[in-house]
Amino acid sequence: MSLSDSDREIITTELGREPTRAEAALFENLWSEHCAYRSSRPLLGAFESEGEHVVIGPGDDAAVVALPDPDGANSETYITLGIESHNHPSYVDPYDGAATGVGGIVRDTLSMGAYPIALTDSLYFGGFDREHSRYLLDGIVDGISDYGNAIGVPTVGGSLAFHPDYEGNPLVNVACVGLLSPDRLITAKAQRAGNELVLVGNATGRDGLGGASFASEDLAEDAETEDRPAVQVGDPYAEKLLIEANEVLVEEGLIESARDLGAAGLGGASSELVAKGGFGADIDLNSVHQREPNMNPMEILLGESQERMCYEVRPENVERVREIAERFDLGCSVIGEVTEGNYTCTFERSEARHASDDSSGEKSEPRGRETVVDVPPEFLADGAPMNDLDHVEPKPEPANRDLPDVGLEAAFESVVSSPNTASKEWVYRQYDHEVGVRTAVKPGDDAAVLAIRETGTGLAVSAGADPTWTAANPYEGARAVAVENATNLAAKGASPLAAVDCLNGANPENPEVYGEFRGIVSGLADACSDLSVPVVGGNVSLYNDSVAGPIPPTPTLAMVASREGYDAPPTGLSGEGEIVLVGRSEGPLGGSELLAQSGGTDRFPTVPDRSGELIETLAAVADREETLAVHDASHGGLAVTLAEMVSRGAGASVTLDGDPIGTLFNERAGRALVETTDPDGVAAAFEGIAPTTRLGRATDDGTLTVETGAGTIDYEFEAIRDLRAVLEHELD
Template identity: 70%
Template sequence: MSLGDSDRELVVSELGREPTPAEAALFENLWSEHCAYRSSRPLLSAFDSEGEQVVVGPGDDAAVVALPGDEDGDSDTYITMGIESHNHPSYVDPFDGAATGVGGIVRDTLSMGAYPIALADSLYFGEFEREHSKYLLEGVVEGISHYGNCIGVPTVAGSVDFHSAYEGNPLVNVACIGLTNEERLVTAEAQEPGNKLVLVGNATGRDGLGGASFASEDLAEDAETEDRPAVQVGDPYAEKLLIEANEVLVDEHLIESARDLGAAGLGGASSELVAKGGLGAQIELERVHQREPNMSALEILLAESQERMCYEVEPENVDRVKEVADRFDLGCSVIGEVTEENYTCTFRDEVVVDVDAYFLGEGAPMNDLETEEPAEPDTDLPDVDLEDGFETVVSSPSTASKRWVYRQYDHEVGVRTSVGPGDDAAIIAIREASAERGSADESSGGNRETGQGLAISSGAAPNWTTTAPREGARAIALENATNIAAKGATPLAAVDCLNGGNPEKTDVYGGFTAIVDGLAEMCETLSTPVVGGNVSLYNDSVAGPIPPTPTLAMVGTKDGYDAPPLSVESEGDLLLVGDLGLESGDCRLGGSEYLAQFEGSDRFPALPDEPAAVVETLADVANDESTLAVHDVSHGGLAVSLAEMVTADAGLEVSLPGDDPAGALFHEQPGRALIQTEEPAAVREAFDGVAPVTDLGGATADGTLEIGIGDRTITTDAAAIDDRRATIERELE
């Protein structure tokens, strides 16, 4: 680790002296791209993060959003939303890198006084055919399932994509939803000088040293061996104890503020905590409970050992905090106190850090980088047999079934999950914790039913943002909103994880700038505030930069927990809401899995003129009693969506008009949906003036899918489709 020359000059000027080794390491980590967002922060003002529902916006460990309340709009139920990346660690050590990504975002949830109730994981790997991609996939999924299952937090949503540009740098983006209320809410802003700083959780070791700076560099060819010490090692059983201990501390109002120990370890958490309150701290590093002998001051400060929380506690409550920690078999150290002076750390009576906390946390200069506008692709369409195209796209690893992945996750734990993974969006039941434990209806486990369902969708589309970064990012926001609306929910808020390559390259930074602008624009159009997020840059390796990848985790609400299924019933009309794109002859295939498989190029399809109206109307129609099934149309186009709706007991007989079969089947314009209904006239009336509605055909009772396109017909059945879509299972089992 080393502090750059220009940064060192700035630090020396501020301190009036050379920094100590511990100070230099702190600045190097806290001023890294990973912590300070030096290249991305100037762009993030594009996001609208405000709204009546927003209680705590960007800048804390997690955002806090109020759920819709009664007729007066009042709500006493809050959710927390957070998302983070663990990209570099998951390349070096797939199991521990992914596992500790889950642990970190869960602790971000705890630090807001919330109980974690759901996880969503969006994963991106190199081409599935490569053995290294399969190795990374298996390790990452095992790490996520092990940690999430052990701590008892269900993984209910997410995505998995494969693209050649992720070969040298996979992405692991993890989102967490928590539940709290106004009484229980805690923030990461220190409150009062004289309060004690208490470290609760696992003992500190040497794992994860320099993790923040490691995450702010391109991955080297020997990263899997040379950078392994920068990867943390998790203990989910300790995390589960920490979750339950945190609940007791919050319930008894023993915490004034909190921050989890993630990037830059104790130094990062404690300095950021007091800096947000405009205060300082006095910390005695030798008081930190340690699991390894002879640790240095720098190691204690920067180690990113997992399952640790830093709490601000009033002096009279310290003994009770110790009792709670002891009850849950967790370590507990009173390491110092909040002051009105500098952020100061001593080690065996020697001052090793003495800096202004705000300067340490916020003093990093922003980068002024040049951008290069992304070029639009030419049109170069392949000549492919229609049936071959259908089979290839339906069985592509990116569009194929992800059952092999999500069946390893416990998505039922907590008995909140109404709609689980594999659908357009998950739905979980919101049950608010009782203010007095045990006073609620015993049948609900001590929780009060609110009658609200929370829909969750998470993901990105690397093919889209590779083809057209700005329009692709707009499409990703619309796609997630459409997923939520297909389950009858209305979008409420979102968090993003903005992944990019080396921003010092003008074309890479141009693409990154474009995805920020596109995502911000569509979220504002949908009146969905982006309340928090994460930025991960320098996702570059010897294989080159990753595609600009804006993962969006969006939530929506609805009355009740039920939703129309994705699969069709054996009777009912099938309608397409949205543009077939055939009448005008402008059915763009850009960004489609079809072109990714057959090496063609085209411009990205135009998005609907009134996307917010489409989403709102779709949610209303999905909740109508005459609606039998709803499924959004996106990755893989109509070919994949139709195939996914067919079951052994119910098939489809559809006809697509026009003279562009490939365009009709495979273009991926988002904001479209397939609706099976008993009242097609009512659906057409609902979307009148909002979006075109096309009658595609109807359901059958024989499990066959028959697609007529001009003079061509594709015929298959549910068994054959399931076999084609089992691509990942066949290769990994």
């Protein structure tokens, strides 16, 4: 690890001296792209983060949102919402990289005083036909399932996408929802000088050393071997104990503020905690409980060992905190106190460490206590200069369409059986999605629904992105990601409340890459504004680049919505109503799965102009008694939507006008299929907002029949099920 010359000059000028080795390492990590958002922070002001239900927005470990009462007023029940990436670690070590991503976002939830109730995972891999992609998929899914199942937090949703440009750099984006009441709320803002800083959890080791710096550079060809020490090793059973201990600490009112130890380890958590409150700290590094001998100050400060929390505690409560930690078999160290001065760390070298230094041939430090860090906390935590990067606007879409010359039946089979649009049951059946007994709508649906019994509210959760969309058009593709997630929620009869984003991009120093990144930020911000959905927090992950090339710009969005009660309409057809399409049926094929398979080109379809009204109306229609089923229409187009709605006991007979390829396979966002006994009522509800089309009827024979001017598609449920089971066939 090393500071850049320009950063070292700024730091030396501010300190009036050269930084110590420990200070230089601390600045190098806290001023990294991963921690300081040096290339992205200038763009993030585009997001609207305030709203009537927002309690705490961006800047803390997680956002806090008040759930509405049935009359729309804020209730006394809050949720937390957070998201993070663990991309580079999951390439180097798929199992531990993904597992510790889950652990980190759960601890972000704990640090707000909340109890974690649900997880989502959005995963992106190289081509499914590549052996290495399958190796990564298997390890990452195992890591998520083993960790999440062991800590007792259900994984209820997410997304899975394959794209050749993730071959050298997969993405693992994990979101967590927590539950709390106003009296439990704590933040990562230190409250008072004189309070103690207490470290609770696993002992500190050398694993994950320099993880923040590692996450802020392109993956090298030898990353899987050379960067292994930068990947943390998770212990889900310790995390479960930490979850329960945190619950007791919060219930007894023993915590003044908290921060989990993630990127940049103890140095990052403790310095940011006190800086946020306008304080400093005196930290004794020897007091940190350690699991490896002869650790030096830099290792203690920056090791990213997992399952650790830093608490601010009043002096009179320290002994009680220690008792609770001991009850849960967790380590506990009083490592320092909050002060009015600088952020300082002292260290006394042991005889063994001194001898080790002597034997290495390096110049040894004198024995005795020394101050290894003495810096202004605000300068350390927030002083990184922002990058002023060049950008090139994304190339315009082709004026001439290059559409696939493919038969209707062949197109249907290739799209329905694509790993991108096929059933994801192979993944989510490995997750315990029912632990906690809140999951009212399980994975595999448009959105999960959690039963918040405290208020009688159903909390719908949707998460994901589509790299094919944003590769085709970063701005419009990102807008479509937001609208598609909102449509997923509305299909469950839920009205969107808030969202968090995970903005993944490649090397921002490449002007074309940075231009694409600017496009997804603007597109996501504009769409969320149109939807009146505040973006209350998020994560940025750049330098997702490797010898295989840059990743597509990937704006993962996790969005939550509320509805009265938990009895959401199903996705599958009942076999008793008419099928109505909400939204335009025809459209260009840009960004579609069919076009991606054929290598053709076309412009990307724009999202509806009145998307906010569309989503609210769809949520209301979904909740009507006459509505029998609702399904968002997006990935794979109407072909996949219809295929997903049929079952052994319910089929569909529909007729499509116009160009059958464009109508069946375009992926325009903001559309839905509604099975209803009142098609006229559906049409009236959307009048002036979105077009509606009666496509046909649901049937009771389990067969999908689609009549077009170019022929008929006719498949029984068993045949469709086999087409959609490609992950099962290839991975089991």
